[in-house]
Amino acid sequence: MLELNIQNETATLKAVVLGTAVSNGPQPTLEEAYDPKSVQHILKGTYPKEEDMVAEMEAVAKVLEKYNVKVFRPKVIEDYNQIFSRDIAFVIEDKLIKANILPDREKEYEAIKHVINQIDSNKIITLPEACHIEGGDVMPWNDYIFIGTYTGKDYSDFITARTNKEAVEEIRTLFPNKKVISFELRKSNTDPKENALHLDCCFQPIGKDKAIIHKNGFLIDEEYNWLINFFGKENVFEIDENEMYHMNSNIFSISEDVIISEKNFTRLNTWLRNHGFTVEEVPYAEIAKQEGLLRCSTLPLIRE
Template identity: 25%
Template structure:
């Protein structure tokens, strides 16, 4: 591999992917704080880990290299200076000085191995983790009843959102929700300090210190020259335009960004929860995102005549826009649940449209979406089903759970 990052499509043969195996952060969910941490239910840790291992092995069985976020992060924190910088940044972004616990938290996080440090940050730090004799101030002993010094990060197993590979570069995303903002710190450190990536000067098309939010579930690389991005509850049009300007300014491969507005609701969280590419001309779609005659708000961004400006063309038909940017005469939109109003709504809630392509016409899906899976097979798609009773509780599917960093060109 000339470059450690190379993504020029959604369907090229997948060679390397980053996953996160759910850990103790899932067990630190409680009913009282589910909304704060963006969960609807509490997964059973041994079962969700078993299901995630099944998913990872399904990828390995097809020749995909699986990298784990925790391991990459441990290897990136390869000096005391980097470890301390990371801890200070985590504490700053967690606003952990509000209750006066900064010094004790810093010492606690740095007291063990690098592996323990990464696990503590991901799983969260309970107030009971710091012994009482370490709490020398009254405000530490009388802090509020919220149980955490550092919140857990239970959404981490959705590695798609904090960062996305685009061409030979990456987008390190600014997450919309407070519960997820810190997640993109990990990919930032991995790209900056991990030996596999640090020496390649991998371009960053978007950075996490941007003012405007964008998440990886809304970013789809349709072809070697076209990126699709959804305007959703998690991704803003301002962020999309800034990413497009950076792409057009610093590389020549991507020349178009297709902007797709989707309903801003929890059921349609990101573009990839309602639309994914499964073959050269085949796509999954949830019919509810389209208006009469397939109409939606669609915009095509191209390089503008003035610096730091884009040319914007507006359209309203999704199928026609896809055919135009992909130079196809026909496309096939495969409806979630076969278009049945009950099956499509039920399976959409369980990410029936959220497929992970591992090569053209071969996808990984959740086994629970049996109607959608059968419809895919009827359209000539090979479907690899993975167990999903616990994984699906987090409201994300196989594409959400994966960050591809290398695909073969198609």
């Protein structure tokens, strides 16, 4: 059996589900695209090719194996995008919460059944239907759970609005011992530089007490300021809209000292190294075109 344990974003990783780009399927039509960035690349003719994405994901698998992490992969569904395993489920403490995702992504959860079957069924939680939530919006951070949300009346107008207030309340009820703090995210169906698809597109804690943040991803200044005060200005790496667009906050921590990052994130990677982190650089620029990066493609199951 897998003894799930996730208390935060950075404790030493022991087991993870890494998505797969194998048999990714044809390029989506404009109607099928879920986010403004994919739309942009479809229109420009620069949508990523399967073989490039497979190579990028294998580079990540190699780094994880180097650090003795047990890596699970989804069963391959023919012609289907299974890269972003963070969307389909997430772990807090010893519980796996199945995300209420867009209905046509249900197959992705089925494709990790071989992993789910190794978890005590009492520890698997399916949220009520009214709760919409995806793993990219959920960050356990010791005594806290940070959640990205959008509660505007026009929620249903945004295909990019993923986690609603009902889900935030449900997480509060499930984890009464945690302080659940929610953050309103900026949403746009058309402009990727004005759209924070998930919380991890504009924020992520790293190390013991540091964070990467993009101010404009937050709709409410007080909420952004709360994070700055919480981590301390000197511990925060602020990314600009271009870096947010290229997903600089969506790196992935193997431990408090080791981070997997995209090799083109020059300014970020330099800052990380200057602050004592080991940075494992991988190519991930093709996958980034679908508005997801390293954190989105991983579903951590066990951290020390």
